[in-house]
Amino acid sequence: MTDHNPLLETARTTGTVPGLPDGHFIDGRFVPSADGRTMESYDPGSAKPFATFARGSADDVAAAVESASRAFDTVWRDMAPAERGRILMRASAALSDRAGEFAVVESLDSGKPYSEALGDVKGAARAFEYYAGACDKLQGDTFPLGPDYLGYSINEPVGVTAHILPWNFPISTAARGIAPALAAGCAVVAKPAEQTPFTALMLAKLLSDAGLPSGVCNVVTGVGAEAGQALVSHPLVNHITFTGSVPTGQAVMRAAADNVTRLVLELGGKSPVVVMDDCDLDQAVDGIIGAIYENAGQICSAGSRLVVEAEIQDALIDRLCQRAEALKLGHGLTDPQIGPVNSAQQLEKIAGFIDRASNRDVSVATGGKITTDPETGLGWFFEPTIAVCRDGSDELVQQEIFGPVLAVQTADDAEHAIALANSTEYALVAGVYTSNFGLAHRMARRIDAGQVFINEYFAGGIEVPFGGNRKSGFGREKGMEGLLSYCRTKAVAGRIS
Numbered sequence: 001m002t003d004h005n006p007l008l009e010t011a012r013t014t015g016t017v018p019g020l021p022d023g024h025f026i027d028g029r030f031v032p033s034a035d036g037r038t039m040e041s042y043d044p045g046s047a048k049p050f051a052t053f054a055r056g057s058a059d060d061v062a063a064a065v066e067s068a069s070r071a072f073d074t075v076w077r078d079m080a081p082a083e084r085g086r087i088l089m090r091a092s093a094a095l096s097d098r099a100g101e102f103a104v105v106e107s108l109d110s111g112k113p114y115s116e117a118l119g120d121v122k123g124a125a126r127a128f129e130y131y132a133g134a135c136d137k138l139q140g141d142t143f144p145l146g147p148d149y150l151g152y153s154i155n156e157p158v159g160v161t162a163h164i165l166p167w168n169f170p171i172s173t174a175a176r177g178i179a180p181a182l183a184a185g186c187a188v189v190a191k192p193a194e195q196t197p198f199t200a201l202m203l204a205k206l207l208s209d210a211g212l213p214s215g216v217c218n219v220v221t222g223v224g225a226e227a228g229q230a231l232v233s234h235p236l237v238n239h240i241t242f243t244g245s246v247p248t249g250q251a252v253m254r255a256a257a258d259n260v261t262r263l264v265l266e267l268g269g270k271s272p273v274v275v276m277d278d279c280d281l282d283q284a285v286d287g288i289i290g291a292i293y294e295n296a297g298q299i300c301s302a303g304s305r306l307v308v309e310a311e312i313q314d315a316l317i318d319r320l321c322q323r324a325e326a327l328k329l330g331h332g333l334t335d336p337q338i339g340p341v342n343s344a345q346q347l348e349k350i351a352g353f354i355d356r357a358s359n360r361d362v363s364v365a366t367g368g369k370i371t372t373d374p375e376t377g378l379g380w381f382f383e384p385t386i387a388v389c390r391d392g393s394d395e396l397v398q399q400e401i402f403g404p405v406l407a408v409q410t411a412d413d414a415e416h417a418i419a420l421a422n423s424t425e426y427a428l429v430a431g432v433y434t435s436n437f438g439l440a441h442r443m444a445r446r447i448d449a450g451q452v453f454i455n456e457y458f459a460g461g462i463e464v465p466f467g468g469n470r471k472s473g474f475g476r477e478k479g480m481e482g483l484l485s486y487c488r489t490k491a492v493a494g495r496i497s
């Protein structure tokens with residue numbers, strides 16, 4: 001464990017956390033659903049429900065969007081940017097102070113190991129800090145029209161922004177969208193995934209306590225086909241940031257088309273980790289293990305394909321198997337090295353991939369089975385798995401499994417490795433391990449991905465733009481580019497003489 005946290009003990013002994021929010025956060029306060037409906041959230045580590053939350057409908061979404069629209073027009077859009085920044089900075093500090101509490105809730109709700117959840121919350125606090133500092137630096141431009149004219153541009157906030165969040169990184173995804181939206185002067189309505197509603201609700205309340213005016217940040221909980229669909233279809237929504245699967249992203253894009261609403265889509269991935277035979281093997285082993293087993297592989301940017309040069313393949317796989325087999329599985333709140341997967345549905349999906357592979361040219365080098373928490377015999381767990389695939393069109397190579405399954409492909413040389421890296425319909429991120437500086441950067445240019453990591457998978461931070469190409473989506477979050485997603489350019493030009 002990384003710190004002393006009494007709430008961790010409470011959650012471990014009682015299986016829940018006292019005082020979790022059970023309403024939507026609309027117009028500065030928690031409210032029940034208009035129709036009174038609720039639903040349950042499950043602890044993936046025990047497969048048991050641990051808390052109830054509101055199941056929102058189109059009526060709740062309408063109330064939230066109208067509140068955001070009002071707050072945008074009357075209080076937030078025209079607040080001095082430096083003042084907006086101060087509020088976001090106070091929120092960042094409060095989130096850092098309460099990181100342990102948020103991490104317990106995140107770990108219980110999503111299943112992820114407590115230390116990983118703590119890292120996510122600290123990363124969320126950092127996102128608010130970064131964008132707090134950007135509020136009063138969002139400058140426009142001037143245009144050289146000659147002495148008789150003045151031409152300039154203003155970065156205006158787009159208005160009401162909708163944020164559809166996934167269950168794998170609930171607080172991180174909420175923060176990386178909400179912080180820049182608020183910094184730009186937008187008002188927010190977020191819809192967390194139905195599997196992980198709590199930290200987004202807690203964040204909205206924390207922002208309010210930090211001085212954010214009522215209505216500027218609202219959260220409506222519930223299922224995608226109801227609350228989510230209503231939110232992305234609402235005519236007062238001016239921008240959508242969607243993070244989730246490709247089919248849902250396509251549905252969101254269709255809904256956005258009806259109102260001509262702009263959007264950023266952060267979708268799936270099947271990201272390659274390219275390992276050349278001149279790499280530092282220890283560094284590569286550490287990188288690959290983290291790339292595929294962090295959050296039990298449920299990461300859009302997981303390194304779920306290993307593309308390795310033939311000379312070192314066997315030695316590398318041996319070492320990876322030893323490391324995978326030694327990983328300590330357990331309930332997220334016991335801070336294991338690998339936690340459960342998020343839902344029974346997700347577990348079934350992962351197991352289906354491995355079951356089907358038994359009829360094909362695939363060797364499962366380690367893992368491959370459903371299991372449970374060794375301490376309690378409960379929960380939705382899958383063994384850390386490595387599968388060597390000889391056919392590049394195999395579904396283990398081509399499809400996003402979203403679990404702790406590494407698909408291995410063999411490369412003859414650098415050109416072949418690049419071709420394999422680019423051989424799926426996804427293009428989110430890629431990792432390259434080599435000691436050849438020039439080759440690393442040539443590969444970074446030639447691999448189709450939104451972000452390339454060299455000699456450290458997941459290198460980067462809130463400063464670095466993140467997003468995908470092709471079926472991985474479009475638009476970028478994080479960095480200053482992420483902030484500009486929430487702005488629209490107004491150009492002004494006039495005669496001055």
Ligand code: NAD
Pocket residue numbers: 164165166167168169191192193194222223224225227228229230232243244245246248249251252265266267268269299300301400402428468472473
């Ligand atoms: P999902 O698409 O099922 O759900 C994502 C969100 O969309 C949830 O909040 C859900 O309630 C909502 N939703 C569902 N139907 C909707 C609809 N018709 N209209 C509006 N909202 C709707 O995805 P998931 O299974 O929760 O998440 C896993 C997927 O997300 C993976 O494919 C993963 O790669 C992707 N992901 C991508 C990133 C990224 O940044 N690129 C980050 C995390 C996850």
